[in-house]
Amino acid sequence: MSYTINRLIQGAGFDQVDERTRKALADRGFGVLTEIDVKATMKKKLDKDMDAYRILGACNPNMAWEAIGVEPRVGAMLPCNVILREVTEGIEVSAIDPVSSMSAIDNDELKEIAGQVRDMLSEVVKAV
Numbered sequence: 001m002s003y004t005i006n007r008l009i010q011g012a013g014f015d016q017v018d019e020r021t022r023k024a025l026a027d028r029g030f031g032v033l034t035e036i037d038v039k040a041t042m043k044k045k046l047d048k049d050m051d052a053y054r055i056l057g058a059c060n061p062n063m064a065w066e067a068i069g070v071e072p073r074v075g076a077m078l079p080c081n082v083i084l085r086e087v088t089e090g091i092e093v094s095a096i097d098p099v100s101s102m103s104a105i106d107n108d109e110l111k112e113i114a115g116q117v118r119d120m121l122s123e124v125v126k127a128v
Helices: 014-027 038-046 061-070 072-077 108-127
Strands: 004-009 031-037 053-059 080-087 090-096
Touching (some): 004 108, 014 031, 014 108, 031 038
Antiparallel strands (some): 004 090, 031 053
């Protein structure tokens, strides 16, 4: 089982794909709570160069509310990360598969919610 939902975007710049990703997230009820510019962090902390790589910590408040309601410690696994990374062929967009990431938790209600979130994130990735 893959742990991410992926799409390769060709013919668009990194910032354009970032903008499209944020819009697709917002259109499906997700907000971006955190943002990590991995490229800048690696340069600053390790003086290492790498291609563009950004992590967006996305959250759909309604789904988070439901998940926390059935499994209070699930917050340790939130938000849902979406990464944008520059690859030779273009820009890759990858979203966490919540079903995969939550598989260690033995809670059928949570698995059902994770399936709904996976469907929503699949729509996001397709819409970018």
